[in-house]
Amino acid sequence: MITAKGISRQAPLWRQALASAIRDPAELLRELNLDPKLLSAAQTAATSFPLRAPRGFVARMHSGDPNDPLLQQVLPLAAELEPALGFTVDPLDEQATQAAPGVLHKYPGRALLIVTGACAVHCRYCFRREFPYAENQASKNAWRPALTYLAGDSSLREVILSGGDPLALSDQRLSELLTALDRIPHLERVRIHSRMPVVLPERVDDGLLTTLARTRLQRVVVIHANHPHEIDETVGAALQQLSASGATLLNQTVLLRGINDDPETLTALSEILFTARVLPYYLHLLDPVRGAAHFAVKENAALAIMEGLRQRLPGYLVPRLVREQPGRLAKTPVESL
Ligand SMILES: *Cc1c(COP(=O)(O)O)cnc(C)c1O
Numbered sequence: 577m578i579t580a581k582g583i584s585r586q587a588p589l590w591r592q593a594l595a596s597a598i599r600d601p602a603e604l605l606r607e608l609n610l611d612p613k614l615l616s617a618a619q620t621a622a623t624s625f626p627l628r629a630p631r632g633f634v635a636r637m638h639s640g641d642p643n644d645p646l647l648q649q650v651l652p653l654a655a656e657l658e659p660a661l662g663f664t665v666d667p668l669d670e671q672a673t674q675a676a677p678g679v680l681h682k683y684p685g686r687a688l689l690i691v692t693g694a695c696a697v698h699c700r701y702c703f704r705r706e707f708p709y710a711e712n713q714a715s716k717n718a719w720r721p722a723l724t725y726l727a728g729d730s731s732l733r734e735v736i737l738s739g740g741d742p743l744a745l746s747d748q749r750l751s752e753l754l755t756a757l758d759r760i761p762h763l764e765r766v767r768i769h770s771r772m773p774v775v776l777p778e779r780v781d782d783g784l785l786t787t788l789a790r791t792r793l794q795r796v797v798v799i800h801a802n803h804p805h806e807i808d809e810t811v812g813a814a815l816q817q818l819s820a821s822g823a824t825l826l827n828q829t830v831l832l833r834g835i836n837d838d839p840e841t842l843t844a845l846s847e848i849l850f851t852a853r854v855l856p857y858y859l860h861l862l863d864p865v866r867g868a869a870h871f872a873v874k875e876n877a878a879l880a881i882m883e884g885l886r887q888r889l890p891g892y893l894v895p896r897l898v899r900e901q902p903g904r905l906a907k908t909p910v911e912s913l
């Protein structure tokens with residue numbers, strides 16, 4: 577990278593890992609020795625929401641297995657193109673909850689700031705797969721109105737950085753944002769919702785740890801892992817470092833048909849996350865976003881899975897089963913039929 581002063585500087589390693597993610601369905605199939613017959617559907621489905629999978633994440637998939645639980649999260653399929661009743665482009669009506677550009681303020685005491693539309697991975701079930709980020713993010717020159725809004729509401733205790741993936745921001749930009757939040761006296765906590773520690777653990781480097789250590793705010797990092805195979809040694813080490821830096825680590829999971837919809841898989845996930853100092857937070861019922869209906873798990877099946885988790889795990893390793901409903905004051909617990 578050439579800076580303005582003409583000094584050549586190496587881009588951080590995570591930037592290189594991000595840039596070299598697999599985006600071509602043909603390459604993904606070749607890499608995993610999969611049937612080329614899958615290609616044409618993958619190419620078609622990728623036109624509305626492109627494929628994106630970091631190489632380190634792909635390396636955790638099993639070669640030759642089209643049903644690999646990590647592959648299923650990223651491989652575009654023909655099923656995405658089938659219309660399904662009740663599955664829409666903006667299922668949470670987020671367009672309607674914008675308090676200021678890039679600010680979603682739905683719940684008391686905490687507001688969510690969309691700081692970027694970029695993600696290191698494209699998850700096929702994502703509820704924001706068709707969200708018009710360009711219009712809704714608090715972008716480089718437009719953080720000011722969002723910060724003014726946050727500063728003006730003294731009932732806020734916590735700001736949630738979200739996206740996209742907020743750790744797609746450079747350390748410099750993240751640092752500027754944290755500094756601005758630091759100066760808002762009523763804020764006590766900053767929460768970062770990021771899938772990067774799992775899908776691109778290179779992101780957890782000295783630059784990030786230093787940046788996070790500088791804020792006066794308490795830090796919570798909510799990662800997103802759906803299957804125990806996502807947590808290999810490298811990811812485990814990255815999580816341990818984040819934890820050692822003073823952040824509280826929580827995980828959210830989306831309940832996905834054919835990927836993690838059984839108590840054994842989710843038990844193994846909670847166990848392996850805890851070894852990396854992460855506690856389970858939410859288990860989300862799928863948001864009904866267009867193109868993701870084939871991932872849906874029925875509510876009664878989800879409740880049976882929860883019962884299975886309670887039998888197998890100590891209470892602190894059991895996530896809360898929730899769904900999001902437009903207009904509610906918090907995520908809605910799913911507790912009985
Ligand atoms: C999920 C979410 C939050 C955070 O909710 P918690 O229950 O505190 O995790 C805040 N704002 C919005 C808009 C959300 O979607």
Ligand code: SF4
Nearest residue numbers: 695698699702740771
């Ligand atoms: S990382 Fe999160 S925001 Fe990005 S595609 Fe996956 S689920 Fe969606």
